[in-house]
Amino acid sequence: MDRRVSRRIAVAPLTAEAFARFGDVLDTEGEPDRIINQGLCGRFHDLAALDFTDGRAGISLFRAEPRMLPLALEMVERHPDGSQCFVPMSPDPFLVIVAPDEGGAPGRPLAFRTAPGQAVNFHRGTWHGVLTPLHPPGLFAVVDRIGEGANLQEHWFDEAWTVG
Numbered sequence: 661m662d663r664r665v666s667r668r669i670a671v672a673p674l675t676a677e678a679f680a681r682f683g684d685v686l687d688t689e690g691e692p693d694r695i696i697n698q699g700l701c702g703r704f705h706d707l708a709a710l711d712f713t714d715g716r717a718g719i720s721l722f723r724a725e726p727r728m729l730p731l732a733l734e735m736v737e738r739h740p741d742g743s744q745c746f747v748p749m750s751p752d753p754f755l756v757i758v759a760p761d762e763g764g765a766p767g768r769p770l771a772f773r774t775a776p777g778q779a780v781n782f783h784r785g786t787w788h789g790v791l792t793p794l795h796p797p798g799l800f801a802v803v804d805r806i807g808e809g810a811n812l813q814e815h816w817f818d819e820a821w822t823v824g
């Protein structure tokens with residue numbers, strides 16, 4: 661009997677609970693923490709743990725090509741010196757891929773699809789797929805570490821995983 665592990669990764673809806681071991685989910689679920697601006701705005705306050713060993717936080721804009729599913733996942737990466745936050749600038753869902761660390765290498769990846777208005781913040785050192793829009797224009801604000809060195813470890817799989 662073929663005991664090969666399936667290399668197909670299903671895409672699940674993103675939830676804070678399922679993502680908690682990998683990072684933070686930012687959204688406007690529930691009541692805002694503060695009502696500001698003369699009652700015209702709800703502030704959902706301090707939603708992500710920004711964590712940098714050195715350097716500083718920076719905000720960059722990404723314009724990324726949308727991908728189609730099923731996706732051949734060839735690699736994941738991690739940033740040992742800083743967290744990384746993807747904030748979509750459109751209401752379109754995007755794909756979030758993470759993997760547990762197993763002795764310094766990624767284990768079986770997990771894939772999530774965001775709901776409109778959800779953003780994610782990868783904890784420092786979390787294995788993740790690169791920014792992966794599913795719809796144009798693929799515009800994101802990214803909050804991550806600005807500092808010396810590459811702050812990047814890549815892992816290329818011997819055999820790609822199929823996501824979706």
Ligand SMILES: NC(=O)N[C@@H](O)C(=O)O
Pocket residue numbers: 744788789790791
């Ligand atoms: N390289 C870069 O700025 N972005 C990646 O870290 C990514 O996760 O998309």
Ligand code: NI
Pocket residue numbers: 737739744788789790791
């Ligand atoms: Ni990254």
